[in-house]
Amino acid sequence: MPNRFYPRTKARLPVSIPTVSKTRPLKGARLLLALSLGLALGLGGCGTSPDKPASTKGSQQPAKLSAKALLEQAGQAVSPERERLILAAAERYIETGKYEQARRLLIDMESDTLNDDAYVKHTDLLANVALQEGSNILAFGILTKPRLEQQWSAMEPAQELSLREKRAQIFDLMGEAERSVSERVLLSSLITHKQSEKANLNSLWHSLMSINLARLEQLAMSAPGDTERGWYALAAIGKNNQLDLDQQQTLLQRWQREWRNHPAQSNLPDDLRLLKSLIASQPRQIALLLPQSGRLAEAGQAVRDGFFAAYYQALAQGRQVPEVRQYDSTGDIIAAYEQAITDGAQLVIGPLDKEKVTELSLLPGFKVPLLTLNYPEPAPAQAVDNLYQFGLALEDEARQVARQAYSEGHRQAMVIIPEQEWSERSARAFSAEWEKLGGIVVNRSQFKTGSNYSRLVKDALLIEQSQQRTTQLQNLLGIKLETTPRSRGDVDMIFLIANPAQARQIKPTFAFHYAGSIPIYATSQVYTGEPNAKVDRDLNGIRFNTMPWLFDTASPEKQAIKQYTQSAAVYDRLQALGADAFRLYARLPQLAQIEQMRLYGATGTLRMLPDGRIEREQIWARFRNGLAQPLPMVVNASEEY
Known part of the structure; x- marks a missing residue:
């Protein structure tokens, strides 16, 4: 998938701290350049000789310095002290919520050249920023590098805890539930705080419940280690017999007899702990x-x-x-x-x-x-x-589209909806969720049934402006140019609300107007529920959320x-x-x-919000070769057909 989280050209501070040798100090002109750059950053004077970098011995400790002061010191230091100071500055930015500044510092560093301690610190900080900014694919890549796997035995417990927590989070966000479970089981042996232990248990249970029953039963027999097998066996009970409280309670009592030494014995997940009272009431x-x-x-x-x-x-x-x-x-x-x-x-x-x-x-x-x-x-x-x-709220579906598209790296959305009141509500729900996450709605267009869809798409993509620019250039040069109109470049996803007949006409129009590569996300209305490869081939590539019921034969x-x-x-x-x-x-x-x-139902995964409203989280599907096919949580944008 293309990296949509950061520009292709790395974003940098107004002036970068110059790269220096790992073994030699800055001298002569290079030091003068470093000093001038530090001043350009507004970091203040250094007061040192151009032939000898200022010593940091006896200077103020990093914990008491601002990010700017740390960067000033870094401009005078040599490796590995220089990198340590830059990392400390990035950490200070993160502590004060300045994630963009931290990101710019961190992505400018050549992490592969760092020593092991600095590499681990860099990984932790950059993963922190990526998770805060919703850049899940970037965070996944950072936290799964082979070099990190080689560092666990040498880490301090607090550092390992921090990194494993981030890995558990990103595995869960990316649909890697089994890997998240493994991390959380390891975390349980590192956590000493009761409140953190409870939060880890809740997250562990959430990951377990996202795995289908057949796989849970298989892992209860084959997972590495007794603790993991016990968790999978318990999760199979939680996932199975959700309609039969008595049978679920019987299976839980059997599990408690068979797994007497399992850590869940003294801290059962809340939903299983309430079974007796539910049966009675x-x-x-x-x-x-x-x-x-x-x-x-x-x-x-x-x-x-x-x-x-x-x-x-x-x-x-x-x-x-x-x-x-x-x-x-x-x-x-x-x-x-x-x-x-x-x-x-x-x-x-x-x-x-x-x-x-x-x-x-x-x-x-x-x-x-x-x-x-x-x-x-x-x-x-x-x-x-x-x-x-409880109901089939289209607003739930729209909010889910926003979360899914954002998790897959998109940030700039175009919204296309019919001129109907219910679609207006859905569009508002999408926009509110999208902007809350940090996305931007760059264009919103409406259509009437049977309207000129080509004109709709052409206007939304600013094709006419592209053609006008070509005409102006031809008039200026006095020659005919062989050019292809371009669609606007500030859109990286399209949110479409349309019924199947409308979508079959709108989707090909995007390809005709040079925007066939922009992914289209839709709500469940785009699918009739009945397979028809012949008529739905024009919907190829559209991703939509829908009920498990439609695919549960x-x-x-x-x-x-x-x-x-x-x-x-x-x-x-x-x-x-x-x-x-x-x-x-x-x-x-x-x-x-x-x-x-969570209740795993026919309409989706159900949970209750604090106001008593039951929200549905549906599964994802995509049209391929004219057929709707269920998808994993996060999909590969390059695989459209």
Whole structure:
């Protein structure tokens, strides 16, 4: 992948500190140059002879000096003292949040020529800057160099702890969960602070939970070392049987008997620790409030199909299931909610209609928990007891696009959306997340269905300005020039919201207008959910986030729906919503109490935000040869087709 984190020409301070020999002091003209450069940097006078560099013996210690003063001393010093002072200056910049200045110093250094101690320090500092600036691929490269692997045995514990923590972070960010787990297991033997130990455990568990169940079970048998195998075995229990609390508790008790000396015995992950209380408090009766007539009747039926597919699958496996009573949400929603409670409901799921969700959300309080299947508008100003919000929010998808594109090195985005209110909300969510991360939205364009997509793309890419420049140059020179118009150079990713038909016309237009190499990210609307290589070949290269449900051919719930219903593919996502509503019913208190808790559902990885809103993290896919294919967390930008 091209390095998008820093300019191809290295960014430098106004004047670089001159390179000097490792063994000889600066003399004569070279020293005078160094002194003048130090003054140009505003570092002050040196007061030394041009034939002999000032000694640092007895001078103020680095811990008490500013970055500028350290650089002044470095301008007079010889290696390895010179490099030590530059590293100290970079560290001072980092301590004061001046990451750009630190980066410029560090990337100007030839790290391969540093001695081992300085190399380790340089690695730690530059990785720190890269992580702070979101330059994940750069950080990954820095922290996985072979030379670093040779230094572990000679490091001080504090230095090793710092580097291993950064490695664990970047492995997790880059989708290298198993490597992150290994680092965190090693970290557990270095950490002595209780709070840090707990934070490391939470991060370790998060990495474990990102690994699929089959791989966890395999690693529980083959991972190096008893401690890692025990963690993988415990994670398999946490990942498996998320729908069956009783079975999960039984497996946990068996693990505790078999792994008596494992460090997790005295510090179980929070979600497993709460199993007993969840079993005791899970609802025995649920009310399902869905539209049974009117314009949303078919949508309500799709949600109902998904819910009961999951329900009967649980029943077939001998799991405990609640009694479910259904109510029509088409009429008076307050009356339906109150009737459900009167009838004994301990949890209410629904409604689906945004207006009715908003109406319910305005109640002064909720006697029993309410899990809505849409989001109120506007959102409640603060968390409301017993109100949980779950739905297929397009804003979640847009924010996820921003995080993914930023993690893959992009910084300058073009946004192209249809002229519709829901797409406006998605674009705002993307832009807010993108700018919070540090990205820039350089252009935003809107289109109407059936509009001139060529003109849309041409205007967005400033092709006409390029053609005008050529015309002006021809008029100036009085000759005809053979030139190719160029698209704008300040865009390194495109965020596209479009349905499949629109995207099939827009995507090729970028290639026609000389921008075919700019990666395009989209939300789930770009895919119908049904493979069709012939018509979708024009979507090749587009990356989009989508539900695991669409690619889960082995799902028994999905197979049951296909067998017993005649629903159109357009309702697949609502069926997944219904299936996850059933999966959530017993886990709501767990999600509410544990920030790190994740439920791996049909619509994505689910977590609860502090305001009771359930956010989805979807999987990634890309069109290749006309077919949508699931992707790892971070993809290679050079592999488009």
